[in-house]
Amino acid sequence: MKEVNGVNRFRSMTPPASTATLVLPVPTAAVAHAERVPTTRRYLMCEPRHFTVEYSINPWMDPTRPVDTALAVAQWNALVATYESLGHRVxxxxxxxxxxxxxxxxxxxxxxxxxxxxxxxxxPQRAAEADHYRRWFLDHGYRDVVMPTRVNEAEGDLTWTGEVLLAGTGFRTDPAAHAEAQEALGVPVVSLSLVDPAYYHLDVALVVLSEATRARPAHIAYYPGAFSPGTRSALRRLYPDAVLATEADAACLGLNAVSDGRNVVLAAEATHLAAELEAHGYTPHPVDISELRKSGGGPKCCTMELRG
Structure with missing residues (x-):
């Protein structure tokens, strides 16, 4: 069993400044509107059996607002059933x-x-979660497991495009954690700055709709208002054909979505975004995540992808 301690591994690391100049291929109209191809995915999920809102660590959380744990479990089960109906493994x-x-x-x-x-x-209220997941990985055969030395809220702020890791910062994940991610995962990192407290994680402001392949670049959707001016400029340069979400799309956590390259599972209230996705060749699958949203979460927050 190999478990790597991040303290020694990252001692001499410096931030990956070179990633800021990374140039990705610009899609042509023909490529952008090619048929969307789904790929089977494998996800890790945790039933909200103990779900409640008893503290507030983001603007969505109000401990005085009633929470229906049974409803949260039912919504989570419906989300799992949606993934499995699309052929994914949970x-x-x-x-x-x-x-x-x-x-x-x-x-x-x-x-x-x-x-x-x-x-x-x-x-600190969430700190203990990290070790439970670490043990799950080790118990299920993963041997290259690194625990970060910097604050790093994982796929909340780290989004794989198939080519680069888009890495958010501004509210939760430490900018220095981006360098740790590059070293631990061996993939190039592009840092993105979040500026709106309502969109405190990258996964509530941006979703990868289809990953990059040899034939075509990655395709994303995002809400421009969640990002700093420089980051908006970088996103326009990297993804000129991106789907731009409205404020209403973002406000219902519509971008906290999960895509397999064609099928996009997203909040039922994100009707404008769903229509835009259909116009771009995707198949939206609306789900009710209203109870889980009381803690600032949606389909993506509930879903860790196990790649490789």
């Missing part, structure tokens, strides 16, 4: 009493090519 990690946000599996690990970079939470 692995499960047991929930732990006293960790109400453990349902948001995306925040506890980033997996690319079988390599795992764990999480280090900013909020």
């Amino acid at each position: 692995e499960r990690i047991d929930p732990v009493d006293g960790l109400p946000d453990m349902v948001f599996a995306a925040n506890s690990g980033t997996v690319i090519g079988g390599r795992v970079l764990g999480a280090r939470f900013r909020a």
Whole structure:
């Protein structure tokens, strides 16, 4: 069993300044509107058996607002059923009493090519989640598991495009964690700055709709208002054909979506975004995540992708 301690591994690291000048291929109209091809995915999820809102660590959370845990479980089960109906495989990690946000599996690990970079939470209320997920990986045969030394909220702020890792910062994940991610996962990183507290994680402001292949670049959707001016400029340069979400799309966590390259699972209220996705060749699958949204979560927050 190999578990790597990030302290020694990252001691001499410097931030990957070179990633700022990375140039990706610009799609032609013909490529941009080619047929969307789904790929089978494998996900790790955690039932919200202990879900509640008993503290506030983001603008969505209000401990005085009633929470229906049974409804949250029902919505989560419907999300799992949606994935499985699309041919995807869902692995499960047991929930732990006293960790109400453990349902948001995306925040506890980033997996690319079988390599795992764990999480280090900013909020002390969630800190214990990281070790439960670390043990799950080790118990399920993963041998290259690295725990970060910097605050790193995993797929909440790290989004794989098939070519580069888009890395958010501004509210949760430490900018220095981007360098750790590059070293641990062995992929190039592009840093993106978030500026709106309502969109405190990258995965509530941006979604990869289709990953890059040899034949075509990655395709994304994002809400420009969530990002700094420089980051908006960088995103326009990197992804000129991106789907631009409206404020209403973002406000219902419509961008906290999961795509397999054709099928996009997203919040039912994001009707404008769903129509835009259809116009771009995708098939939207609306789901009700209203109860989980009380903690600032949606389909993507509940879903960690196990790649490789």
